[in-house]
Amino acid sequence: MLTERQIQVLQVIIDEFIHTAQPIGSRAIAKKEDISFSPATIRNEMADLEELGFIEKTHTSSGRVPSEKGYRFYVDNLMLPFRLSNQDMGMIQRTFEREMIEFEKVVQKSARVLSDLTNYTSIILGPEVFETTLKQIQIISLSEHTAVAILVTSTGHVEHRYFNVPTTMQTADLEKLVNILNDRLVGVPIVHLQQKMYGEVAEMLQRYSSDFEATYAYLKEALLEKQPVKLYMDGKTNIMLQPEFHDIDKIQSLYSVMEKEDQLANLLRTSGKGIKVSIGQENELAAMQDCSLITATYSLGDEQLGTIALLGPTRMEYSRVVSILNVLSNRLSHKFNSWY
Amino acid sequence: MLTERQIQVLQVIIDEFIHTAQPIGSRAIAKKEDISFSPATIRNEMADLEELGFIEKTHTSSGRVPSEKGYRFYVDNLMLPFRLSNQDMGMIQRTFEREMIEFEKVVQKSARVLSDLTNYTSIILGPEVFETTLKQIQIISLSEHTAVAILVTSTGHVEHRYFNVPTTMQTADLEKLVNILNDRLVGVPIVHLQQKMYGEVAEMLQRYSSDFEATYAYLKEALLEKQPVKLYMDGKTNIMLQPEFHDIDKIQSLYSVMEKEDQLANLLRTSGKGIKVSIGQENELAAMQDCSLITATYSLGDEQLGTIALLGPTRMEYSRVVSILNVLSNRLSHKFNSWY
DNA sequence: TTTAGCACTCGCGGTTTCAGAGTGCTAACA
DNA sequence: TGTTAGCACTCTGAAACCGCGAGTGCTAAA
Structure with missing residues (x-):
């Protein structure tokens, strides 16, 4: 010792x-x-x-x-708990005080304040709400053979997917289809949509003509398409401010990693609950092995919604950064809890 | 001479x-x-x-x-017209041959192929369809005091905006409101929405209670909020491959510019019809004065939909790049013409 | 008008030099 | 026995220097 x-x-x-x-x-x-x-x-x-x-x-x-x-x-x-300055707290405060009803805006602003406050690169994943249920589904035909399905979830998230429609399909049929879907799927948790689709709905639809089946095939594909998780980043250029990154090669490999959003998203998704620090070689991604990544999670009740992270040199202001992430993840959690 | x-x-x-x-x-x-x-x-x-x-x-x-x-x-x-290799043409070909019904995907892929083919940074603006009309409007109440409005345009574009609802407003009222809006606004060109809203619709709504008016105020704000034009970029790291950008400061200022999307969007939007080359100091943005920017436009009929551009060092392969942009802007135009 | 020749210039890579910062070790000290 | 002063040694980084090679501009001959 x-x-x-x-x-x-x-x-x-x-x-x-x-x-x-x-x-x-x-x-x-x-x-x-x-x-x-x-x-x-x-x-x-x-x-x-x-x-x-x-x-x-x-x-x-x-x-x-x-x-x-x-x-x-x-x-x-x-590491000692870092006492954030009033100025810092003020910046965070101001991020949340303006009334915002879109979570995208909230998350974007959080990413911004995070990178502004630290001069590192901020990455925020989510939120992914698993308990979400389907609130409404609507299909609007666009042309003879294409249509768009619009899904609204209980959390107010709106999504749309385009899909093909067999030309034989009539507008009236489409309406019938929507009715069936709404009938059967509204209130179903999003995660169970797939299962429901394969089960009850498929069965229901099979009673109709083959057209329905074809549409169903297209629609199913559109609805179940894995929804890309949103990744919000800010302060990407901050890395260049660090003296240890005055080297083009390092920067380039780091930037390449940052462009692979799905990889990053996965990394963040699998970071356990609470605050976690990955230093240098501890990072899985090779390009990050000159960096430290600090992650924190935010949640709705018990359910983990997403992750916020900071990427900087191994020579990071760990204690300050951890404090900031703590405050911010709490704020985010509160915000979401107050909504849903 | x-x-x-x-x-x-x-x-x-x-x-x-x-x-x-x-x-x-x-x-x-x-x-x-x-x-x-x-x-x-x-x-x-x-x-x-x-x-x-x-x-x-x-x-x-x-x-x-x-x-x-x-x-x-x-x-x-x-500059001589450059004859693209079969391989290059093939890559472009393949970008468009897979059936795609979402313009986002098409544009994204175009940006990708553009940067892959040239090793420069590609930027695509749009498409902005001005002739678009409103196809459908729907309002879904999310909580006591918030709701989301979903707009679908004739081009199949879907957009949603969140807005506040006075607590006194009932669900039934909301339905009435939607009906009125659909009645009055469907088929109206998006660009005229504002005008219509102020005129007919406002009048119509004033006959109802003050609640409607309050909602109208919120809704109006949400609907007329300037829709951010989408900017698609790819190959941002390519700049670092160029020997003249082996300098952190240059890279940093260039990256800072690339993060200011609205500035870039403006730049691209005001680039006239056809192909335009801006060399070094000819560029408005100071950070770009070591670069050349080549822009081309794509269109629907006579109407200009958007701009595709390549950003690289002044030492660019002008003739090849111009050919590629030519081909690609034509392809894009065709694609959109075949849809709408 | 074109070209060969030549003296001259300059940047670049390698080497040398030197000061400064820091170390490890030894020996003295409390 | 733990702490400290002293000293020789090492290494870096900046500055100075050197010589090569590439390229030029000018002059004079073809």
């Missing part, structure tokens, strides 16, 4: 490095207020810390830099 | 520089197939060309590089 003094030294190194991005020498540490021993002593401690893997040298003889293990230790044991 | 030989030299310089991004010397030019005079002669011609402003030196004594004036001359006078 680390001694009290080693921890103290480690703490200074990390705190300092987070702000300066420069290796820290024993001299600099000794000058710190709450350090009361000489550089030589500190050098000894640093040698130990290095041997234990918490810090590293960039070359044979320059100051020390936190290793990923060091950050991990910091996050797990050393 | 330029002599035949000067033009020949200029052509070689530009062609070569477009592919190598390296300054060209008199030696290199002399080695070209269709050049039959010595380096010394070429040096004289180059001195003239430089004096006239068509080419530049990067420093006192290195090869020449095309100036923006040079590119402009090339684009206006020298």
